[in-house]
Amino acid sequence: MSRLYEVMFIVRPDVADEEVDKLIAGFTTSVTNGGGVVKSAEKMGRRKLAYLVRKFADGNYVLLTLEAGGPVVQELERRLRVSEPVIKFITVRMDEEEKRLTKLKSLRASRRKLSAEPAAAPVEAAAESVPASV
Numbered sequence: 001m002s003r004l005y006e007v008m009f010i011v012r013p014d015v016a017d018e019e020v021d022k023l024i025a026g027f028t029t030s031v032t033n034g035g036g037v038v039k040s041a042e043k044m045g046r047r048k049l050a051y052l053v054r055k056f057a058d059g060n061y062v063l064l065t066l067e068a069g070g071p072v073v074q075e076l077e078r079r080l081r082v083s084e085p086v087i088k089f090i091t092v093r094m095d096e097e098e099k100r101l102t103k104l105k106s107l108r109a110s111r112r113k114l115s116a117e118p119a120a121a122p123v124e125a126a127a128e129s130v131p132a133s134v
Helices: 017-033 070-082 094-129
Strands: 003-011 037-053 056-068 086-093
Touching (some): 003 037, 003 070, 017 037
Antiparallel strands (some): 003 056, 003 086, 037 056
């Protein structure tokens, strides 16, 4: 079963851009060889880290959006783990996140409808209760 994932990884700051491109290409071929599809690969540039990671204060961020099955993602994570230039990574399953967000949006919309309907009803009731002599 194919699911949507986001994989963000941080590459050491002393790695050249060409090497980062090679890393991204290697990871995308790993995903496509496993039967997955890389929707996008975005280099987000060099940023300061919140804390030291392997004695580095900053790193090059890369975001991969992919659609693949569990074994493909496990293999990608294994490759990220053993790749020396990668100092940190995280994988997030986005289909669950999108499902949660749509549920939250529908819940908020239903609450807005409920709060809008009672607000209109008292105004009408107040208009009906006004004496005719006024």
